[in-house]
Amino acid sequence: MNYIDSHAHIFSEEFGNDFDEVCLRAKQAGVHRIMIVTTRADEARKAIAFAKQDPYRYQVAYGIHPEDVNLASDELLKEVKEIVSMPEVSAVGEIGLDYYWEKEKKEEQKELFIEQIKIANEARKPILVHSREAMQDTFDIMCQYPTRGLMHCFAGSAEMGIEFTKRGYYIALGGASTFKNARHSLEVCEAIDMNYLLTETDCPYMSPEPLRGKRNEPANIPYIAKKLASVRKMELEDFVEQVNQNYSRFIGEKK
Ligand SMILES: [Zn+2]
Numbered sequence: 001m002n003y004i005d006s007h008a009h010i011f012s013e014e015f016g017n018d019f020d021e022v023c024l025r026a027k028q029a030g031v032h033r034i035m036i037v038t039t040r041a042d043e044a045r046k047a048i049a050f051a052k053q054d055p056y057r058y059q060v061a062y063g064i065h066p067e068d069v070n071l072a073s074d075e076l077l078k079e080v081k082e083i084v085s086m087p088e089v090s091a092v093g094e095i096g097l098d099y100y101w102e103k104e105k106k107e108e109q110k111e112l113f114i115e116q117i118k119i120a121n122e123a124r125k126p127i128l129v130h131s132r133e134a135m136q137d138t139f140d141i142m143c144q145y146p147t148r149g150l151m152h153c154f155a156g157s158a159e160m161g162i163e164f165t166k167r168g169y170y171i172a173l174g175g176a177s178t179f180k181n182a183r184h185s186l187e188v189c190e191a192i193d194m195n196y197l198l199t200e201t202d203c204p205y206m207s208p209e210p211l212r213g214k215r216n217e218p219a220n221i222p223y224i225a226k227k228l229a230s231v232r233k234m235e236l237e238d239f240v241e242q243v244n245q246n247y248s249r250f251i252g253e254k255k
Pocket residue numbers: 007009037094202
């Protein structure tokens with residue numbers, strides 16, 4: 001099986017001790033492509049050097065997370081621009097708005113989000129969007145500044161999901177869709193155009209059932225894919241193949 005993990009922080013310190021085993025387990029589980037999401041420039045450079053050994057298997061994304069809005073500066077944005085224009089980088093992210101952790105800095109976050117959308121458009125790379133308790137503002141900005149993008153860990157309604165996909169944006173669902181109270185994300189999974197659905201772990205966070213509470217890793221994608229395939233009433237093979245095509249289209253490999 002060729003599973004996709006479209007959002008994995010495998011260069012975060014949680015994987016410092018057993019990185020090789022984590023990559024090996026992903027391989028053994030049939031997870032054949034992984035988007036490595038980084039939030040620091042030095043982390044991005046390490047991931048880029050690593051991904052070079054197998055650029056089909058590993059993609060790299062880098063951007064300033066909305067929780068790091070306080071770190072943003074012209075200098076840092078210049079560095080983002082420089083890194084994401086490298087051919088080894090496939091996406092700008094994660095970027096977006098977080099009104100849960102950063103309630104006070106809404107205007108600064110919006111400005112930073114827009115700046116990074118512009119950088120992504122200039123570099124012709126898609127964006128990975130983090131949106132927490134900020135769905136309407138996220139949507140408004142993505143309508144005002146059209147780009148290619150993916151809603152990571154999507155927590156909006158089915159109606160909102162449809163509105164995003166109508167504008168060409170992808171929706172990634174992860175561990176939350178396996179939880180007992182997952183009604184919301186399952187409705188999204190059922191309602192949206194299958195051509196815009198992606199799978200993700202968001203590891204080390206958001207472990208799917210039955211591993212909830214433990215450190216998450218790319219090898220857990222099958223739990224998520226099986227759940228989503230059953231919701232779509234699809235054979236697992238067909239579901240996984242469709243997600244593969246979606247991912248490839250998302251990162252710009254084919255139209
Ligand atoms: Zn993330």
